[in-house]
Amino acid sequence: MLTHAELLRAVPAALRTVALAVPDGGVKYIGKVRDTYLLQGQRVLITTDRVSAFDRVLGCIPFKGQVLNQLSGWWFAQTRDIVANHVLDLPDPNVTIAREAHPLPVEVVVRGYITGVTKTSLWSLYAQGERRPYGIPLPDGLRKNDPLPAPIITPTTKAEAGGHDERLTRDELLARGLVSPALWEQVETAALALFARGQELTRRAGLILVDTKYEFGLVDGQLTLIDELHTPDSSRFWTVASYDDAAVRGGGNEPEHLDKEYLRAWFAAQGYRGEGEPPAMPDDFVAQVAARYVAAYEHLTSTPFEPGEQPADERIRRKLLLMLMSTSDG
Numbered sequence: 001m002l003t004h005a006e007l008l009r010a011v012p013a014a015l016r017t018v019a020l021a022v023p024d025g026g027v028k029y030i031g032k033v034r035d036t037y038l039l040q041g042q043r044v045l046i047t048t049d050r051v052s053a054f055d056r057v058l059g060c061i062p063f064k065g066q067v068l069n070q071l072s073g074w075w076f077a078q079t080r081d082i083v084a085n086h087v088l089d090l091p092d093p094n095v096t097i098a099r100e101a102h103p104l105p106v107e108v109v110v111r112g113y114i115t116g117v118t119k120t121s122l123w124s125l126y127a128q129g130e131r132r133p134y135g136i137p138l139p140d141g142l143r144k145n146d147p148l149p150a151p152i153i154t155p156t157t158k159a160e161a162g163g164h165d166e167r168l169t170r171d172e173l174l175a176r177g178l179v180s181p182a183l184w185e186q187v188e189t190a191a192l193a194l195f196a197r198g199q200e201l202t203r204r205a206g207l208i209l210v211d212t213k214y215e216f217g218l219v220d221g222q223l224t225l226i227d228e229l230h231t232p233d234s235s236r237f238w239t240v241a242s243y244d245d246a247a248v249r250g251g252g253n254e255p256e257h258l259d260k261e262y263l264r265a266w267f268a269a270q271g272y273r274g275e276g277e278p279p280a281m282p283d284d285f286v287a288q289v290a291a292r293y294v295a296a297y298e299h300l301t302s303t304p305f306e307p308g309e310q311p312a313d314e315r316i317r318r319k320l321l322l323m324l325m326s327t328s329d330g
Contacts, residue, residue, distance in 0.1 A: 032057055033233065034065070038100060042088065045069075045096040051233070051289075053264045054118075054274030059281050061263075063307050066093040067293045068231045074301050075229040079197055083190040085225040086217070093308030101217030101226045105178045106155045106168070108187060110195040111211040114138070115145050115236070117261070117268050120167060122154075135169030145246070145255065151195050153188055156213075186223050187216055198230050205299045207258065208243055210236035232259040232296045258296040263289050 029036040032052045037044040047065030050057055073090045086098040116123045123144050125133040131140070134154045142148075155173050157166040174181055191214050202209040212235035215227040228234050242256035257265070270279045281289075294305045 033068075041100050043086070043098045043100050045098060047094050047096075051260065051263065053260060053267055054272070054278075056274060056278060058263075058267070058278050059286065061286060061290050061293060063290055063305070064233075064293050066308055067297045067305070068228055068233055069094055069096055071231050071297050071300065072096070072228040075198075075231075076225070078201060079194055079225070079229070082193045082197060083216075083225050084219070084222055085229075086219065098226070099219050099224070101219045101224050103158070103215060103217040103226060104183075104187070106157060106173055108191045108214045108216065109154045109156060109167075109211060110151050110191050110214065111148060111154065112151045112195065112199060113145055113147050113208075113210045114142050115210060117264060118273070134167055135171065145243070151192060153191060183223070190214075190216070190223065190225070194225070194229075198235075202230075202237065202300065203240070205302070206240050207296070207299050208238040208240055208255075210238055212236070230300075232293045235259060236261050237296055237299075258292045258299070262292055 026040075027038040029038070033050045034045055034047045037046070047069045049060040049062055049064045051061045051064055052058060069090065070093055073087060073096065076085045076087050079085070086101050087096060088099060089097045091097065111122055114122050114126055118124065122133055126138060126142060127144070131138055134152075136152045136154070139149065153170075155168045155170065157168065157178075170184070173179065174184060179187070194214060195209070195212065198209045198212065209230065212230060214225065214229070217224050217226045237258045238255035239258065246253040246255050254265075266281075266285060267273070267278065272278050297303075297305050
């Protein structure tokens with residue numbers, strides 16, 4: 001694993017964006033944490049080290065993009081038997097070539113524990129007396145960070161720029177006609193199976209998969225898993241050792257996070273919750289966040305993280321052009 005000093009040295013050079021001219025016939029989309037190129041029916045996802053919390057782009061975490069890209073590729077390989085995914089190739093630590101899909105208008109959040117720091121988190125609502133958050137009945141007596149009786153699904157809409165995801169109940173999304181009942185049944189079945197596989201493999205790695213977000217789309221009418229899968233940006237991971245220790249002390253301490261929640265908690269501790277100008281992240285803290293992303297990768301894959309070259313405009317441009325030439329020849 002990279003040492004703390006190595007991570008700290010990488011902070012000033014943390015990648016902030018990849019600005020490329022798109023080859024003829026291509027379209028570029030700039031996202032919060034990655035840039036996407038649509039080229040001849042294929043989607044080229046180029047990860048960056050941008051990181052967001054509270055729906056704002058707040059800074060950069062070195063090596064984050066490579067962790068997300070490579071870890072997603074590892075998870076997609078572990079779950080091919082559950083549902084089709086969009087990955088065609090990972091030619092580079094920062095690049096995924098994927099099938100072009102038609103994303104569903106809802107994303108799927110699956111939760112195994114009752115936790116969270118935002119106003120709309122499951123724990124915040126429950127602590128205020130809500131026993132049917134998002135239409136799902138919960139028993140009395142749950143403490144923060146307790147396991148739920150069974151994993152629950154809370155669908156969300158895809159937020160517009162500058163907005164917030166809108167959390168829905170199953171009945172609300174069907175009443176709006178966002179997806180058909182038959183398609184939603186497929187989505188729920190796949191999401192719960194993915195979550196069960198995720199919980200199994202993370203437990204073997206000494207981690208707990210707390211909750212996660214899945215995005216699905218359609219490719220030639222087939223339900224397809226898209227975006228990223230079980231990464232520190234899309235999921236929450238606790239270490240088993242810290243969770244068991246916290247449980248012994250009656251839940252008074254937070255388990256150790258190997259995910260973006262560690263970043264959110266720091267901002268919350270500074271009194272920032274998404275409005276106004278965010279505080280600047282000290283370099284030492286940035287290195288600590290990066291260390292957690294890398295640790296999640298190494299725990300899950302049992303492989304030392306070896307950082308690849310940071311994306312350079314000309315190098316990635318050549319990859320895109322070669323891909324286009326290969327597609328044309330085929």
